[in-house]
Amino acid sequence: AQSEEVLGYFVNVERIPNSCSHSPHGISLKERKILVNLSMAYYRVNISAYNEAGESPRAIYIVPELSGTDLPGQIHVKSQGTNAVVTWTPEYNPKCFVVDWGTGKEGMHMKIVTTATGNFTLENFQPYKLYKIMLHASDVCQCESFIRHEKTFGVTHFYSVEGVPRTGPANVTILNITKHSALVKWTEIAAEDRLGFLQGYRISYTDSSRRK
Incomplete structure (x- = not known):
């Protein structure tokens, strides 16, 4: 029975993507909670328990996306064919930047x-x-140090070439109809069908009671 008692936990925090050859940042602890300082990059967390007999299978958790509010900088992107030139404000030159894009x-x-x-x-x-x-931004540029040292400077979204939305709004419904008004609602166009940043919607209507 003694060997069945959980002695502690292994926690691996893995950056996504991780172009470095180093293994994930590993932590061993006794408690069932841990506070880690992370940037806004994507992270995978693996947690396993261990006792005298060995180690359990891992539970895998993807850290949810964080909203990009209150970041210190802004990213500006300009298209050049299939390339993108990235600049930023305010002026800031840390020892290195770690860039994620996709x-x-x-x-x-x-x-x-x-x-x-x-x-x-x-x-x-x-x-x-x-x-x-x-x-x-990071003032330490070795791969294994990013998790502890990188801080998100800015986040943006970008199309190299924009196109016309592939589909129009769907599920159009008209509610609360009165003599003078009506509420028109529709579902958002799916992200993969937008092909560019939506500027707005154009609504056309005619008064069928009027004769031409």
Whole structure:
């Protein structure tokens, strides 16, 4: 019975993406809670329990996305063909930036930028796809140190080429009809069908009671 008692927990915090060859940041602890300082990059957390007999299977948890409010900087992106030139304000040159960009959690790329020129270029953007670009500042530029040292400077979204939405609004309903008004509602166009940033909606209507 003694060997069945949980002696502690292993917690691995893994950055997504992680272009470094180092293994995830591992922590061993006795308590069932831990406070970790993370940037707004994506992270995978693996938790397992261990006792004298061995280690349990891992529970895997993806840290939810955080809203990009109250960040210290703004990212500006300009399209150049399939490339994107990234600048930022206010002027800030940490020892290095860690850049994440991609169309989703599973398709993110990571790059370490040590330039102090105030801009850098990202490559191979596809048209009509929404990209998320995250810029994290770090004064330590070794791979294994990012989790403890990187702080998110700014986040933005970007299309290299915008197109016309593939579909129109769906499920249009008209409610609360009175002699003088009506409430018109519709469902949002799915992100993959927008092909660009929506500027708004145009609503056309005619008074069928009027004769031409």
